[in-house]
């Protein structure tokens with residue numbers, strides 16, 4: 345063996361090892377990063393292995409949710425419909441599904457949701473048909489509400505269609521005056537009890553020995569139960585004028601019923617008796633007023649002679665003016681006379697009442713309560 349002895353080439357050896365290591369690493373990396381050919385919405389692309397459907401689509405191409413639309417096709421809320429759909433090879437898939445070579449990725453927008461339509465029956469209350477001008481309000485015919493079928497969107501409330509099933513027939517109401525034989529009248533006093541006038545009026549009535557009807561406000565009843573007790577004990581009729589004197593033709597039925605019921609409860613708490621007659625504040629009559637009174641088992645009584653003791657149009661009325669107003673002309677038998685024992689200074693009323701009662705008695709008049717007058721007239725109470 346003759347030949348030159350070569351020192352091993354350490355450097356070459358090192359390079360060789362590095363090259364192999366590098367080759368291994370690169371091939372390994374190449375395997376991991378082998379691009380995956382797919383088709384996204386018709387466009388051929390390559391994505392890294394392991395890419396999800398959502399990632400492959402990228403931000404701008406995610407499927408859009410549908411809208412919430414109304415029955416007319418107008419958008420109520422964009423994006424509030426069904427969610428958008430991811431498609432992998434034509435089939436719905438999870439956005440997290442991984443793509444494979446040759447996959448076809450697409451999206452489909454979510455369906456719109458048309459708001460639910462409900463069909464309901466709508467009742468339009470019968471309008472009131474009022475005739476006459478007497479003191480007693482009598483219901484001749486309850487009437488029928490109009491029945492209409494309405495289809496509407498639940499979200500918008502928009503009406504899609506409606507069809508009237510039956511037409512309304514009116515609530516027929518009559519104000520009647522009972523013409524009684526002889527000479528009988530009813531004294532009614534509104535808006536009390538109040539101090540000091542209610543007591544003064546009670547003194548007058550006691551001195552003359554005549555009954556009256558007190559249409560009391562519930563709030564006053566609750567505040568002055570002692571006066572209410574005295575009214576009851578002295579044989580007068582307790583009647584209902586609502587609680588707060590706020591009702592009018594526009595009041596809804598529930599509100600009126602509550603005012604009547606609250607006042608009746610206050611009267612009952614003070615005296616143990618309830619009320620059966622209701623007089624709306626200001627004599628306001630409406631279908632709601634009539635129905636509320638019926639529901640609360642009260643009859644409505646108004647008046648046919650107004651003393652105008654409440655009117656300040658020409659300054660506070662004098663006792664003379666009140667007296668003249670009531671007695672000129674003399675009231676017909678069966679008349680219901682309107683006075684006030686509350687709601688202001690009623691001194692003139694107290695004075696006038698004393699004189700009016702004496703004059704009427706001198707002329708042969710008798711005084712009764714509303715219930716007595718109605719019974720004498722043959723009105724079936726409680727029916």
Ligand SMILES: [Zn+2]
Nearest residue numbers: 534535625626
């Ligand atoms: Zn009143």
